[in-house]
Amino acid sequence: MAIVTxxxxxxxxxxxxxxxxxxxxxxxxxxxxxxGVTTGSFYHYFTSWxxxxxxxxxxxxxxxxxxxxxxxxxxxxxxxxxxxIIEAALSL
Numbered sequence: 405m406a407i408v409t410x411x412x413x414x415x416x417x418x419x420x421x422x423x424x425x426x427x428x429x430x431x432x433x434x435x436x437x438x439x440g441v442t443t444g445s446f447y448h449y450f451t452s453w454x455x456x457x458x459x460x461x462x463x464x465x466x467x468x469x470x471x472x473x474x475x476x477x478x479x480x481x482x483x484x485x486x487x488x489i490i491e492a493a494l495s496l
Contacts, residue, residue, distance in 0.1 A: 409439050411449045414456065415463040430457075 417438050421430050432453055436443055450456040472492055479485040 409441050409445060413439060415460055418460045419464060
C-alpha cells in the first residue's frame with residue numbers, strides 16, 4: 405500500500421534536514437527516505453527539485469517569519485513581546 409504524505413510534510417522534513425545535516429545534505433533521496441515515500445510521491449507535488457527548493461524557502465519565510473511576527477504582534481505588553489521575540493530567536 406502506498407504511503408500518502410501531505411505537501412507540508414515535505415517542507416517540514418526539508419527544514420529538519422537543513423537543521424540536522426546542512427544545505428549540502430538536502431537531497432531528494434534524504435527527503436523521501438525520511439518520509440518513507442518514493443520519488444514518484446515527491447513528483448506528485450513538485451515538478452522539479454528547483455520548484456521544491458523555491459517553495460521550501462517560501463514556506464519557511466511564511467511559517468517561520470510572517471506567521472511568527474503576527475503572533476508576537478498580538479502581545480499587548482511590550483516587555484512580554486520582547487521576551488517572545490528573544491525566545492523565538494533562540495529557538496531558531
